[in-house]
Amino acid sequence: xxxxxxxxxxxxxxxxxxxxxxxxxxxxxxxxxxxxxxxxxxxxxxxxxxxxxxxxxxxxxxxxxxxxxxxxxxxxxxxxxxxxxxxxxxxxxxxxxxxxxxxxxxxxxxxxxxxxxxxxxxxxxxxxxxxxxxxxxxxxxxxxxxxxxxxxxxxxxxxxxxxxxxxxxxxxxxxxxxxxxxxxxxxxxxxxxxxxxxxxxxxxxxxxxxxxxxxxxxxxxxxxxxxxxxxxxxxxxxxxxxxxxxxxxxxxxxxxxxxxxxxxxxxxxxxxxxxxxxxxxxxxxxxxxxxxxxxxxxxxxxxxxxxxxxxxxxxxxxxxxxxxxxxxxxxxx
Amino acid sequence: xxxxxxxxxxxxxxxxxxxxxxxxxxxxxxxxxxxxxxxxxxxxxxxxxxxxxxxxxxxxxxxxxxxxxxxxxxxxxxxxxxxxxxxxxxxxxxxxxxxxxxxxxxxxxxxxxxxxxxx
Numbered sequence: 001x002x003x004x005x006x007x008x009x010x011x012x013x014x015x016x017x018x019x020x021x022x023x024x025x026x027x028x029x030x031x032x033x034x035x036x037x038x039x040x041x042x043x044x045x046x047x048x049x050x051x052x053x054x055x056x057x058x059x060x061x062x063x064x065x066x067x068x069x070x071x072x073x074x075x076x077x078x079x080x081x082x083x084x085x086x087x088x089x090x091x092x093x094x095x096x097x098x099x100x101x102x103x104x105x106x107x108x109x110x111x112x113x114x115x116x117x118x119x120x121x122x123x124x125x126x127x128x129x130x131x132x133x134x135x136x137x138x139x140x141x142x143x144x145x146x147x148x149x150x151x152x153x154x155x156x157x158x159x160x161x162x163x164x165x166x167x168x169x170x171x172x173x174x175x176x177x178x179x180x181x182x183x184x185x186x187x188x189x190x191x192x193x194x195x196x197x198x199x200x201x202x203x204x205x206x207x208x209x210x211x212x213x214x215x216x217x218x219x220x221x222x223x224x225x226x227x228x229x230x231x232x233x234x235x236x237x238x239x240x241x242x243x244x245x246x247x248x249x250x251x252x253x254x255x256x257x258x259x260x261x262x263x264x265x266x267x268x269x270x271x272x273x274x275x276x277x278x279x280x281x282x283x284x285x286x287x288x289x290x291x292x293x294x295x296x297x298x299x300x301x302x303x304x305x306x307x308x309x310x311x312x313x314x315x316x317x318x319x320x321x322x323x324x325x326x327x328x329x330x331x332x333x
Numbered sequence: 334x335x336x337x338x339x340x341x342x343x344x345x346x347x348x349x350x351x352x353x354x355x356x357x358x359x360x361x362x363x364x365x366x367x368x369x370x371x372x373x374x375x376x377x378x379x380x381x382x383x384x385x386x387x388x389x390x391x392x393x394x395x396x397x398x399x400x401x402x403x404x405x406x407x408x409x410x411x412x413x414x415x416x417x418x419x420x421x422x423x424x425x426x427x428x429x430x431x432x433x434x435x436x437x438x439x440x441x442x443x444x445x446x447x448x449x450x451x452x
Contacts, residue, residue, distance in 0.1 A: 038404035040428035048404075048429055078422035078433050106425065161424035 003320075005226040009185040009197055014226045014315045022230065022318045024269040024327050027302050030157065031272060040077075041108045041164040043067035049074040053105060054135060056127050071127040072108045073135060079104035080170070087144060087173050101144055103171035107131050110165050117154065117165045118263040126256040128167065132279065133252065135169055136245040140284040145171040147179060147283050155274025158301040175283055182280060183292055190291030198293030199240050201225075211321050213328045214261050218254035221262045223321035223328070229303050230319035231266060231273070231328070235259060235296040242289040244281035259296070261333065266300065268331040274301040337363040338451045341382035343373040343399065344415075345391040349436075353386065356440055357447070370394025377403055382410065384450055386443070387430070389416040397426040404429045411450040415443060 057070025081102025152167035153159035189197040281294040367373040389396035
């Protein structure tokens with residue numbers, strides 16, 4: 001019997017198609033192809049990128065935009081949004097429009113072309129989480145921006161156009177619809193229960209222990225109750241925090257540990273699985289929120305979205321999260 | 334008399350190739366046409382042009398793959414990507430090019446870019 005499940009924050013229903021139940025080995029993942037030739041993100045090719053906005057690891061006596069770095073953030077050379085100009089909000093009858101103002105940046109996560117984010121050593125991976133924090137802090141100084149979207153595409157199927165390990169961030173002048181829905185849903189829960197819904201989820205999942213993938217003293221990784229895809233996972237701080245950019249280095253070290261473990265478990269279950277991850281955090285102009293909790297969502301690219309899904313907003317998932325959690329926990333790292 | 338600068342123009346549409354060839358020969362350049370990625374790389378190795386105008390969406394080898402190989406061989410030869418589709422800008426592989434120009438009926442932007450790198 002298929003099952004409908006409701007996301008308690010978004011109010012979104014998904015279908016768990018148990019009759020189509022799968023095992024990790026049932027998912028066919030295209031073997032990653034190694035791209036030869038010139039890579040604009042590799043060291044010694046810095047002149048092919050725009051000037052860097054952040055760099056870690058290069059010694060002080062080397063000039064900017066040269067090699068010797070451990071992590072580098074550069075503006076997108078051909079950005080979707082542009083940083084120059086004003087929003088110029090206008091009405092066109094009942095419609096709204098404004099200039100495409102924003103910042104679009106690429107975080108080059110390692111100087112080594114062949115490195116995979118999942119297997120970066122701790123001291124390298126933590127630089128990526130620091131870069132997210134430091135860039136959000138810097139971009140929050142620009143009053144035109146309301147939100148910074150941080151995301152990563154890994155694997156061609158998940159939208160990665162280049163194999164050199166990288167993630168992206170986009171500063172936006174408006175709040176994305178998904179975030180607004182998440183904020184509204186969590187506020188609604190808070191008004192009803194006087195508690196944060198994310199904190200309640202963490203408490204229940206730890207207590208039930210059937211969707212808890214892994215944990216450390218500061219973070220938990222959960223398979224959410226109503227997942228959009230097989231092996232979807234959320235990484236959340238145990239203690240209530242609504243803003244990622246307020247995290248200190250100790251917190252980021254613990255985040256790095258659990259992120260590394262989570263991705264390695266996922267890759268051990270389905271080698272080479274393409275995935276996206278996104279950071280959800282409070283809006284830039286917001287005071288700390290009692291009802292909202294920052295978190296990462298990891299969404300493997302294992303199923304396709306067709307007319308039914310697009311038309312209804314329903315996702316059809318062949319794997320209950322309790323099963324995916326069990327497979328992930330069984331992995332011996 | 335100064336030697337003419339050479340432009341390698343790569344596009345799978347013969348009409349575009351013919352148009353670009355006429356326009357840039359009128360501007361005083363020597364034009365080498367190529368209909369696909371393989372031809373482009375052959376001409377690139379044999380003739381080493383001063384500049385390349387490169388389409389992206391081609392059957393067989395894509396323009397981005399051609400770009401990658403050209404830059405591996407000769408990183409200092411400027412390459413201008415010229416595509417009807419702005420969405421390829423999302424591909425970070427395009428960053429190896431000097432410019433990305435969306436094709437339009439008005440060639441002024443493309444001509445200005447070529448002049449920038451060749452004069």
